[in-house]
Amino acid sequence: MSHLFYQGRGRKPVLDQARGVYMWDKDGRRYLDGSSGAMVCNIGHSNPHVLAAMQRQMEKSTFGYRLHFETEASEKLASRLVGLMPEGLSKVFFVSGGSEAVESGMKLARQYALAVGQGTRWKVISRAPSYHGCTLGALATTSYGPLTVPFEAMLRPMPKVPAPRAYLDGLDPDDPATGRHYADTLEAQIRAEGPETVLAFLLEPVGGASTGALVPPEGYMEAVREVCDRHGVLLIMDEVMTGAGRTGAFLGCEHWGTRPDIVVMSKGLGAGYAPLGAMIADERLVDPVLEAGGFAHGFTYAGNPLACAAGLAVVDEIERQGLCENARTMGEKLIARLHGLMQKHEIVGDVRGKGLLTAFEFMADRDSKAPLPKALNAHQRFVDIAYANGLIVYSRRTRDGVEGDHILVCPPLILTDTHLDEIVEGLDISLSQFAAELASVPEP
Numbered sequence: 001m002s003h004l005f006y007q008g009r010g011r012k013p014v015l016d017q018a019r020g021v022y023m024w025d026k027d028g029r030r031y032l033d034g035s036s037g038a039m040v041c042n043i044g045h046s047n048p049h050v051l052a053a054m055q056r057q058m059e060k061s062t063f064g065y066r067l068h069f070e071t072e073a074s075e076k077l078a079s080r081l082v083g084l085m086p087e088g089l090s091k092v093f094f095v096s097g098g099s100e101a102v103e104s105g106m107k108l109a110r111q112y113a114l115a116v117g118q119g120t121r122w123k124v125i126s127r128a129p130s131y132h133g134c135t136l137g138a139l140a141t142t143s144y145g146p147l148t149v150p151f152e153a154m155l156r157p158m159p160k161v162p163a164p165r166a167y168l169d170g171l172d173p174d175d176p177a178t179g180r181h182y183a184d185t186l187e188a189q190i191r192a193e194g195p196e197t198v199l200a201f202l203l204e205p206v207g208g209a210s211t212g213a214l215v216p217p218e219g220y221m222e223a224v225r226e227v228c229d230r231h232g233v234l235l236i237m238d239e240v241m242t243g244a245g246r247t248g249a250f251l252g253c254e255h256w257g258t259r260p261d262i263v264v265m266s267k268g269l270g271a272g273y274a275p276l277g278a279m280i281a282d283e284r285l286v287d288p289v290l291e292a293g294g295f296a297h298g299f300t301y302a303g304n305p306l307a308c309a310a311g312l313a314v315v316d317e318i319e320r321q322g323l324c325e326n327a328r329t330m331g332e333k334l335i336a337r338l339h340g341l342m343q344k345h346e347i348v349g350d351v352r353g354k355g356l357l358t359a360f361e362f363m364a365d366r367d368s369k370a371p372l373p374k375a376l377n378a379h380q381r382f383v384d385i386a387y388a389n390g391l392i393v394y395s396r397r398t399r400d401g402v403e404g405d406h407i408l409v410c411p412p413l414i415l416t417d418t419h420l421d422e423i424v425e426g427l428d429i430s431l432s433q434f435a436a437e438l439a440s441v442p443e444p
């Protein structure tokens with residue numbers, strides 16, 4: 001009997017060891033980590049440089065409360081991150097995870113508005129579907145049915161605009177008019193709310209768990225920035241999943257040259273070695289807040305030296321091993337191979353992604369884009385089949401969490417051609433098994 005409870009009742013194998021892209025359970029079964037956990041372990045498991053850096057830090061100190069001490073580890077990581085940010089984003093606030101980072105970004109934006117006499121601004125517009133975290137503030141900006149619905153009574157609702165899913169809306173993602181169209185929807189929402197009430201627009205540059213590696217259409221990111229500027233709305237870029245090299249650049253928004261006002265990161269920054277997140281803000285937002293008396297926010301573990309030492313070593317490894325470049329080249333190969341699987345397996349209706357943030361979506365019919373029946377719980381069933389075949393992938397329902405299923409394939413960025421072959425073979429076998437299972441299900 002286990003005393004742990006996470007989401008369901010099922011028991012999982014007990015993890016024993018993990019090295020590089022592989023994990024082993026206590027029974028000696030080997031798994032290829034095709035989702036880097038939950039898109040976390042970007043540099044692979046048990047990297048000796050990171051372990052050594054953590055050991056060195058542990059021998060010096062493991063905790064220093066941020067209001068008592070600055071630490072070398074947090075100072076160094078902060079200046080390292082600033083060097084990787086767009087110009088002007090030079091103020092860093094450390095936290096322990098993605099939800100905390102999102103909360104911190106929203107609260108800084110709010111305090112900035114108050115400090116500059118714009119206290120009417122409080123609404124954070126986000127997209128549907130989206131996932132920005134499970135704490136109540138971040139959840140208010142999340143649109144993902146299964147996780148949001150139970151808590152609606154407790155949330156202050158935040159406005160949502162449609163995620164730019166050109167492939168479902170029958171629009172051409174390569175036509176700049178498509179990007180403009182979705183940005184116009186944002187602008188219409190800002191006008192409808194009253195621009196003087198809108199604080200920020202929060203988005204992922206490439207959609208993660210909720211939309212399954214959704215790459216924005218041509219012109220979207222540029223147009224969104226323009227719309228925000230026109231209405232004095234801050235742009236908060238949720239790079240929790242896309243950051244730290246995942247999409248083939250240190251930040252996902254670099255692909256479009258977008259300059260956010262606030263960036264939030266987590267997952268790949270601690271890379272599974274330590275709980276770590278960061279909110280990195282434009283100095284022009286932070287200075288008025290500090291002048292007005294300080295940022296009324298903070299978590300006990302913020303700036304934890306052990307987590308920051310891990311993060312610094314992770315960033316070192318990303319650079320030393322050229323992992324952004326590897327994510328780019330291996331990501332192109334992976335996408336091409338996923339397209340190959342789509343040709344072979346009828347149930348794969350769409351393939352998408354950037355760098356090593358890739359996904360495919362199941363469809364019952366490619367022409368109508370009809371999803372598989374919800375009752376099949378296809379995404380979970382496929383994950384279970386792949387798992388039995390020694391391949392770990394990550395899945396979610398797409399389409400507002402009501403129907404549709406996608407599978408994220410997001411291996412560590414240290415991926416080699418041999419690993420890639422193994423992933424594709426595992427997916428191929430699993431897709432055949434899944435299709436055979438579906439064929440044996442009687443028509444309703």
Ligand code: PMP
Pocket residue numbers: 038097098099100102131132133134204208209238239240241266267
């Ligand atoms: N934002 C995004 C884009 C995420 O993918 C996640 C986690 N899946 C979060 C925020 C929340 O991060 P955490 O689970 O570390 O709180």
